[in-house]
Amino acid sequence: MEATFKEELASLEDSVVKLNFENxxxxxxxAITRGASLIEVIESLRSGLNxxxxxxxxxxxxxxxxxxxxxxxxxxxxIIRTYMKEEKMKYYGKVVLATVEGDIHDxxxxxxxxxxxxxxxxxxxxxxxxxxxxxxxxVREHKPQIIGLSALLxxxxxxxxxVIKALEDAGLRGSVKVIVGGSPVTEEFAKKIGADYKxxxxxxxxxxxxxxxxx
Amino acid sequence: xxxxEALLATINKKRADRIPFVIRTFFLPFxxxxxxxxxxxxxxxxxxxxxxxxxPHVKVTSPVLLGMWGVTKKTVGRITFETPVGTVWTNQxxxxxxxxMEGNLxxxxxxxxxxxxxxxxxxxxxxxxxxxxxxxxxxxxxxIEFFKQLLGDEGIIFTFVGYHSPYTMLLIEWVxxxxxxIDHAKYPEKVESVIEALxxxxxxxxxxxxxxxxxxxxxxxxxxxxxxNPRIFEQYIIPEHNxxxxxxxATGKVTAIHCDGRLNKLKxxxxxxxxxxxxxxxxxxxxxxxxxEALDLWKDKILWINYEYHFMGAEALKRLLLALIRSVVPVxxxxxxxxxxxxxxxxxxxxxxxxxKIMSKxxxxxxxxxxxxxxxxx
Numbered sequence: 001m002e003a004t005f006k007e008e009l010a011s012l013e014d015s016v017v018k019l020n021f022e023n024x025x026x027x028x029x030x031a032i033t034r035g036a037s038l039i040e041v042i043e044s045l046r047s048g049l050n051x052x053x054x055x056x057x058x059x060x061x062x063x064x065x066x067x068x069x070x071x072x073x074x075x076x077x078x079i080i081r082t083y084m085k086e087e088k089m090k091y092y093g094k095v096v097l098a099t100v101e102g103d104i105h106d107x108x109x110x111x112x113x114x115x116x117x118x119x120x121x122x123x124x125x126x127x128x129x130x131x132x133x134x135x136x137x138x139v140r141e142h143k144p145q146i147i148g149l150s151a152l153l154x155x156x157x158x159x160x161x162x163v164i165k166a167l168e169d170a171g172l173r174g175s176v177k178v179i180v181g182g183s184p185v186t187e188e189f190a191k192k193i194g195a196d197y198k199x200x201x202x203x204x205x206x207x208x209x210x211x212x213x214x215x
Numbered sequence: 216x217x218x219x220e221a222l223l224a225t226i227n228k229k230r231a232d233r234i235p236f237v238i239r240t241f242f243l244p245f246x247x248x249x250x251x252x253x254x255x256x257x258x259x260x261x262x263x264x265x266x267x268x269x270x271p272h273v274k275v276t277s278p279v280l281l282g283m284w285g286v287t288k289k290t291v292g293r294i295t296f297e298t299p300v301g302t303v304w305t306n307q308x309x310x311x312x313x314x315x316m317e318g319n320l321x322x323x324x325x326x327x328x329x330x331x332x333x334x335x336x337x338x339x340x341x342x343x344x345x346x347x348x349x350x351x352x353x354x355x356x357x358x359i360e361f362f363k364q365l366l367g368d369e370g371i372i373f374t375f376v377g378y379h380s381p382y383t384m385l386l387i388e389w390v391x392x393x394x395x396x397i398d399h400a401k402y403p404e405k406v407e408s409v410i411e412a413l414x415x416x417x418x419x420x421x422x423x424x425x426x427x428x429x430x431x432x433x434x435x436x437x438x439x440x441x442x443x444n445p446r447i448f449e450q451y452i453i454p455e456h457n458x459x460x461x462x463x464x465a466t467g468k469v470t471a472i473h474c475d476g477r478l479n480k481l482k483x484x485x486x487x488x489x490x491x492x493x494x495x496x497x498x499x500x501x502x503x504x505x506x507x508e509a510l511d512l513w514k515d516k517i518l519w520i521n522y523e524y525h526f527m528g529a530e531a532l533k534r535l536l537l538a539l540i541r542s543v544v545p546v547x548x549x550x551x552x553x554x555x556x557x558x559x560x561x562x563x564x565x566x567x568x569x570x571x572k573i574m575s576k577x578x579x580x581x582x583x584x585x586x587x588x589x590x591x592x593x
Contacts, residue, residue: 021401059480062444064396071397107392107442154501154526183441183477186500 005034009044012076016048017055019068021075024048028076038080042118045076049118053203066202067107070114077117092120093213094144098130100163103156108181111202112148119206132159132166139172146209149195151182160185161193177212181205217368218258225553226371226431226469226492226517234540234549234581236574237370238556248564255575257556259370263359265427266420268377270349273298277307296333298349301342303333332391334398340405343389347412352420359429373471374429376459377420381413382451383436383443392442414455425463432470433494434459439476440503448484460489475521478504486513495521495555498539507542510551519553525566532566533593536573541586549581569593 008031015024031041052069055061095116099106106128116123124142126134135147147167151157160180167173180190181199190198199205216224216232224231237258243249253259278292295304334340362372379387385395385406399406424432434456436443443452456472463470471492478485478496482504485493493516498506501523509518520539524532543549556562556570576589 019400062446063441064392064399064444064447067393067396068400071393110393154523158526183439184501188500 005031005036005040008034009036009040012041013044013048013051016045016069016072016076017051019065019072021072024072025075025079028079032079032083038083041076041080042120045073045118046120049073049115053115053206056201056203063107063111063201066115067111070111070118073118074114091122093146093209094122094124094142095146095148095209096124096126096135096138096142096144097148097150098126098135098138098163099128099150099152100156100159101129101131102159103151103153104128105152105182106150108152108202109148109150112150112181112199112205115202115206116209119210121209132163135163136166136170136172139167139176140170144176145213146177146179148199148205148209149178149180151180151185154184157182157185157189160195164194179205179208218256218370219366219368222258222371222553223430225551228491228515228517228551230550231579233579234574234577235553236556236571237553238562242556242562248567252567252571253369255571257571257574259366260373260555261362261366261370262373262375262433263362263429265354265356265359265374265429266423267353267355268420269351269353270296270346271351272349273346296342296346298342298345300345301338303335303339303342305333332389332394334390334394337398337402337405340398340402340409343385343409344405344412346389347409347416350413350416350419352423354423354426356428359427363428371430373431373433374424374427376424376432376434377417379435379437380452380455381410381417382447382455383438384413385409386442387437410451417455417459421459421462424459425466425468427468430469431492432463432468434470434472434490436473437476438472438474438478438481440478440480441476443481445480445484448481453484453487457487457489464489471519475502477502478509482509482512486516490516492517492519494519497521497523498535505542506539506552507546510543510546517551517553519555521555522570525562525570529565529569533569533573536570537586537590540573540577540581541583544581544583544586549577549579 008027012024012027012031015027028041049069052061052066056066097109097113099109113123113125124138124144126138139147149160149163151160164173164178167176177196179197179199180195185198187198197208199208218235221231221233221235222237225235235258236256237260240259240261274297275294277294291306293304294307295302333343359372359374366372386392395406436452438452460470469492470490471494472488472490473494474485475495475497493513496502496506496509496518498520506518506520524535540549543552554574556567572593573589576592578585
C-alpha cells in the first residue's frame with residue numbers, strides 16, 4: 001500500500017512539473033485513497049512547485065508555466081480541502097495581499113497567492129484597487145506577519161507609499177513586513193518608500209516570505 | 216526641417232537634422248505649456264483608426280456611460296456578447312470622470328477597462344470562435360485624410376490594424392493572461408481554434424490597413440516578455456506580424472509594432488520581425504533593454520522610445536534623458552530614434568518643460584561635446 005501511494009506521490013510531483021492537469025488530479029486522488037496523509041500530498045505538491053520554480057529561475061519556464069502549475073496546485077488543494085475535516089492545516093504564517101488603489105492588474109498577485117498557499121501560508125487576498133485604509137483594516141483584523149503589495153503602473157505604484165504611511169499612522173508598521181512587487185517597481189523606489197523588500201518575481205517573493213518566517 | 220520632415224526622414228531610414236520628439240495628442244491638453252513646448256519643436260502624433268469593425272450576428276449590450284451627464288468616480292457594468300452558440304460577458308469599469316475630460320481619458324490615460332474575461336467555462340471558447348468568425352471590417356480613410364490636412368507640418372499620423380494580434384487579443388482583451396495560459400494547457404484544441412479563427416479573420420483587415428493613407432501602420436501589441444514569453448513570441452507573434460508587414464511593405468507603407476514592456480528576453484527574436492519601427496520601447500529602469508543595445512542589435516529598425524520618467528520628477532528626468540542620448544552616440548549618432556514624451560498619464564508641466572528644453576537643443580549627428588554643452592546650458 002505504502003509503496004503504491006509513494007508512486008502516486010511521485011507521479012503527482014512529476015505531473016506538476018510537466019504541467020499535466022489530468023494526471024496531477026488523478027495522482028492526488030489516488031495517493032489519498034491509497035493512504036497518503038494530506039501533509040504528504042501537500043509536500044509532493046510543494047516539491048513539484050519547487051522544481052517549477054527552479055525551471056523558472058533558470059529560464060526554462062516562464063510566467064505562463066508558473067500560472068499553469070499554480071492552477072494545478074489550486075485544484076489539488078481543493079481536493080485536499082475536501083478531506084480536511086480529519087486533519088488540521090497548520091499554517092506557516094499569514095499574509096495579506098493587495099493590488100494597490102487605482103490598479104486592477106492581478107496576475108502576479110494571484111500567482112503569489114497560490115504559491116504562498118501551497119507553501120503553507122494563510123493568505124488573505126483583498127483583491128485589486130484596494131485603498132490604503134482597507135489594507136490597514138485588514139492588518140488590524142487578521143494580524144498578518146507580512147503584507148504584499150502589487151502594482152503594474154508607474155502612476156499607481158506611488159500608492160504603495162500611502163499604504164506604508166497609513167500603517168505608520170495607525171501604529172502598525174512595526175508589526176508587519178512589507179513586500180512590494182510589479183514591473184515598474186524598482187529597488188530604489190521600494191527603498192525610498194520604506195518597504196522591507198522588493199520581489200523580483202513571484203518565486204522570489206515567496207522565498208523571501210519563507211525566509212522571514214523561518215527566523 | 217519641419218517636425219513632419221524630421222519624422223518622415225527618420226521613419227524612412229534617412230537622415231533627419233534632429234532627434235524628433237513627439238507627443239500623442241490626447242496626452243497634451245491645449246495650454247500655455249503646450250504652446251511653449253510646440254514652439255520649441257515638440258511634434259504631434261495622432262492615432263486615427265482606418266476601419267470600422269463589427270460582429271453583425273453578435274448582440275452586444277453595455278451600460279450607458281453616466282459620466283456623460285454627470286461626473287462620477289466609476290461605474291461598473293456588465294458587457295454582454297450574445298451569439299447563436301452562447302453568451303459571454305464580463306464586467307467593464309467605466310471611469311466616468313473621463314467623460315468630462317478631453318479625449319475621454321482620465322489622468323492615467325485609461326477610459327474604461329474589462330474586468331475578468333469573457334471565458335468562464337470551456338464552452339465559452341466556442342462563443343469566442345463564433346465572434347472571431349463573425350468579425351467584419353469596413354474601410355474608413357476619411358478621418359486620416361482630414362487629420363493630415365489639419366496637422367500639416369506639425370507631425371505624423373498613425374493608423375492601426377485592429378488593436379492586437381490574435382494571441383494578444385485573447386491575452387489582453389477577450390480572455391486575460393491567466394485564463395488563457397490555463398485553458399491553453401487544459402483545452403488546447405479549443406484555444407487554438409479561436410486563435411486560427413482570428414488569424415483568418417484578420418487577413419481581411421490587413422489589406423484595409425495596408426492601403427490606409429497614414430504615415431505609419433501600427434500592429435498591436437503591448438509586447439512584454441513576462442506575458443509574451445519567447446516561446447509564445449516565436450510561435451504566435453512573429454508569423455502573424457510578418458504576414459502583415461510584408462503585405463504593407465508591398466504597398467510602400469512603414470509598419471510598427473508596439474513593444475512597451477520588458478524586452479530583454481525577446482531581443483534576439485524581435486530582430487526577426489519585419490516591421491520598420493519598434494514603437495514605445497521603454498528604456499531602463501522601467502524597461503530592461505538599454506536603447507543603445509537595441510540599436511546595435513536591430514540595425515534595420517527605428518526605435519520609437521516611450522519616455523516614462525516623468526513620475527520621477529524633472530531632475531531625475533533630466534539626468535536619465537541626458538544619459539539616454541549620450542548612450543546612443545557611439546551606436547547611431549542619434550539617428551534611428553524618435554522620443555515620445557507621452558506616458559501612461561499626462562505629463563506634469565515642469566517635466567514636459569525640462570524634456571522639451573533638452574530635446575530642442577539636440578541636433579544630428581549627435582556628439583558627446585554637443586551633449587556636454589546642452590547639459591551646461593540647463
